[in-house]
Amino acid sequence: MTPAELSWTVLSTVRRAVAAEELQVAVPEKVVVQRPPRPGCGDYATNVALQLAGQAGRSAYEVAEILAVRLAKEPGIAQVEIAGAGFLNITLSARAYADVVRQVREQGAGYGRGDALAGDAVTVVAEPPGAVRATLVAEAVNALLRAAGAPPGGRRESLSVAEPEPEPEPARQEQPHDPHRLGPDAARWALLRPPAEDAPRPTSALLDQREANPLFRVRYAHSRTRAVLRNAHDLGVRVEAAARDPYRHPAETELLGLIADFPRVVETAARRRAPDRLARHLERLADAYLRFQDECPALPKGDEKPSAVHAARVRLADATGIVLAGGLHLLGISAPDHL
Known part of the structure; x- marks a missing residue:
């Protein structure tokens, strides 16, 4: 479930609550969902209850309670919690995360592209x-x-x-x-970031192949995803086998959230005429992948046999590489498979 899909789900929930006369408000045109500012607050948060409270003649917390009950029943949502005065913190299910990986791998370079600005020539x-x-x-x-x-x-x-x-x-x-x-690549990054x-x-530091260089980290993370795919094939990991991917580790869900957020970042960067927003998102995505690589081994070690967990993590690595390459290419920067 991408942020756009979750936004539509929340909006539909508001619409159904109004139709059931649980809320007396004008249904907004859109609902904003965002990644929370710190861990432990769900995968996404929305302030829609605070926006509707005045119209509804209720406290934001009361509006949030009405929406939370309905949202928790939606496919792809594992948990909804109310925070503060009425923020809704939403945790996605493992199945919703698996759908993100599937979408990215099916759409390839087309992932992140949309028609939100189709009316603006x-x-x-x-x-x-x-x-x-x-x-x-x-x-x-x-x-x-x-x-x-x-x-x-x-x-x-x-x-x-x-x-x-x-x-x-x-x-x-x-x-x-x-x-x-x-x-060309380092110059573009230097001027667009x-x-x-x-x-x-x-500075010439952008040519250094070291962790302190953000461009290197982004391209290195991409190259590591391609190496994982090559090694998975050699080790007999059944990457294409159908399975329900069990993404539950915090390093996995953090990475998946950033992947799911990519289409929104592209749209926002376009609206704001701000490619630096995309560059910063690629940095965060690369850093999250490198943490995932350390904490969630995607390949069997020693005598360990390939498992469904390995296959799921290889698919996640593949999706990450697709998004990193797609983002770099939008900036006009190459994404080599080997560094």
Whole structure:
């Protein structure tokens, strides 16, 4: 279940509560669900009860109680808890997580693409024309707009960003703040990763193959997912065997939540003209995968026989790699299988 699907489920729950006269409110056009700010608060949270409380003539907690009872019965939802004044914390079922993995693997590079902006025919152009960073950001924003369904042409929208200021780095012979010295992938990351209003400081550290380099971490995580697939085949893990994937470990559910959130991130980055949002999401996804890799072995060790758990984790690794590659490609950055 993706955030968009969960949002629709919550909205349908509100609609049914209104039809049953449990609530007397105007049904909103959309409901926002978000990842909670800290662990232990479910997989997603929504403040819909607080939004409806005034119309309903009830406290937000009372509205949340009505919705929680109905939501808990929905397929794919394992638990609903009320927090604070009336926030709904929603935990998805293992089956819902398995559906996310299946969707990603079936859709491949198409996962994350949608039609939310289908009615907005727009093309973003750099301002001033020819500015290095503005041109790259405009390219990335246009790719995001197409991924979110916005057709090209129609309205033209100018985009201006803070450009990098070349300056020497102490103890270096070169001027590493010149993005042209970094090569296309590192240069794109250097110019797209900071928010538009922040002047980027491209440095040769983006070429380092070490954990401190966020671009390396993202590409390394992707390459590790491809290595897991290759090794799983060699070890006889039946990756394609049908099974109900038992995703319950916190490292698994954290990773799955970020995968499920990818379509919303693409849409939001397109709406806000902010490819940096996608870059930051890829960092979080890569970090979550590397934790998952350490805590949830996907491959049998020694004399251990391949199991359904191994197969499920290999499928999750595959889905992660698909999303990481898809996100990098939207930014115009390559995703090599080997590093």
